Amino acid sequence: MSPSHVDSFHSNSSPLNPSDLNLSHLHSSHSCLLSVRVPATSANLGAGFDTLGMALSLYNVFNVKELLPDEEFSCDVVGEGASLLSDARSNMLIQSYLRACEVWGARPIGFALECHNVIPLCRGLGSSSTAVVAGVVIADALAGLQTPEAELLRVMTTIEGHPDNVAPCFLGGMTVSCWDGEELRYVKLPPLPDDMHIVAAVPDVQVRTSDARKALPKEVEFGDAVFNLGRAALLCAAWATSRWEHLAWGMDDRLHQPYRSLLFPGGDVIMDRVRHIPGCLGVAISGSGPTVVALVRGGPGKVASAMCRTFSEHGVASQFFVLEGTAQGTRIMIPENHKRSFEQ
Template identity: 40%
Template sequence: MTFTVRSPASSANLGPGFDSLGLSVPLYTTLRVTPQDRTEVVPLGADLAGTPADESNYVYRAMALAARRAGRPLPPARVEIETDVPLARGLGSSAAALVAGIVAGNELLGRPLDDEAVLDVAAREEGHPDNVAPALFGGIVVATLDRLGTHYVRLDPPAHLGVTVLIPEFELSTSKARAVLPREYSRADTVHALSHAALLAAALAQGRLELLRHAMQDYVHQIWRAPLVPGLSDILEEAHLHGALGAALSGAGPTVLCFHDTRGPTAPLHRYLHGVMARSGLSGRVIDLPIDTVGTVVERAGNPA
């Protein structure tokens, strides 16, 4: 019987929560999986044109990771893949594909892996849990990865917290964005990162929206990546003057995330972000999104599985 797996996009780091903090947003990678006597991989849509249509596809390799953790062979199936998560834009497109694939492989095997095992497989493959955890569980997730396992706390979004994302029309690979980071940090920058990440997690947990602008300051990755994203420094400094509760580079970029209060207008923030793009000679989209609170969903015959 055919089943569908849908995994959301995610925004990681949120400023100081480098490789450990993220949230999910309602843009999705969707798989339709039909067991059959041979394997077929079918990428659909213009965004996936040119991606492998065989077992080397990243989604299918993710399915195989679930089988490897379960110690069982992966049954053959037709796997159709669609996505509306922008690729290489800092919105967790690879994490959505990875999580969807692992969940689909686990489902095809009869669910031998529990959620914690699925998360651990995904985090170890990705190398960090900040995108895969919210893609799997939805909401806001603080997570760590160590030799003993992947550990997380999921938070429901505070009331009235919305997201505005600026998605420029150019790609930025994670490898390029990581290459500019220093190998070592000073004690002062380390203390700054730890204290602000802790304040951000506490502010999100308690709904202290007024603290977000202060808590989202970061010296670990954003200042180093700013030259790769025209206008980023201006947005980090000025977005609060135009209605943002706080601003951050989304993942490795180039997307920029701003928090807003859903009780107020976002038109001034949109105008400001479009203006930054225009001054930088860029084009792109500015959209308001809620925070996805569901995470990855499996459906069979129209009903959640």
């Protein structure tokens, strides 16, 4: 794994003078062997259906507490999915870990896993992708392979089936990715400015993936395809050149959002209401929904309040997050003493 993704517990790149605070036990008990911090993602962004994805500053943290005999695992989940994900045999991280070991011919060392999950499940914020990415990087770390970034991403994409979540999840920032089933091409775009917020509204409504797929048309009008081509190109060009005034057009879409916004109460209303608030540069359904994300420059309060009010008016309980399009992707943190042993 690339050194840029590896930290020790004793390093910290915070811009806010961390020296006055002892962070040496960060997300880890003393016995933790390694810790993987993995961001949420917003895929299918605007016109970039199945192509554009963005990492968000909301993180699941996975700790490997101790090593166990080969193919023996335990799993303790705190937070989101605590009642659903604790069965080690069906846990997606462990399944991804075993798959990566198999692909690379690595010994499937068992381990005790502790998950601290804050990314809501099945809401379009790439929760499952965090498990896939973490499983693959843990396989790489425990086997001491130092696998190149492109190969790690290829394995992650093979497991996930599409690249638009795992690419930004692993690399951070905004990524453009294309996958032909065997080969992956990807480009990471420049980071968002510091004063750009991403407000995410997560309604407590589960949209089944099968329903989200069924909602899409089997064929699209030629005019709609041309509309999306132009918007997707504009979105990437605007992002690459910091021409943020074009984001609203780039986030517009005719292939998926008009259909999927009807699958949850208030979806179409929130998309229309939020885009007109001053400071809102664009609004989109995250993944296949039902989460809605808005990019906001300056204070996010008005957009945040409007999103809360809209779902409340439609009788939907919701969670809301103020995030940033984090430039940093997955980080694996290894205590100094264990780092030396992994490198040997």
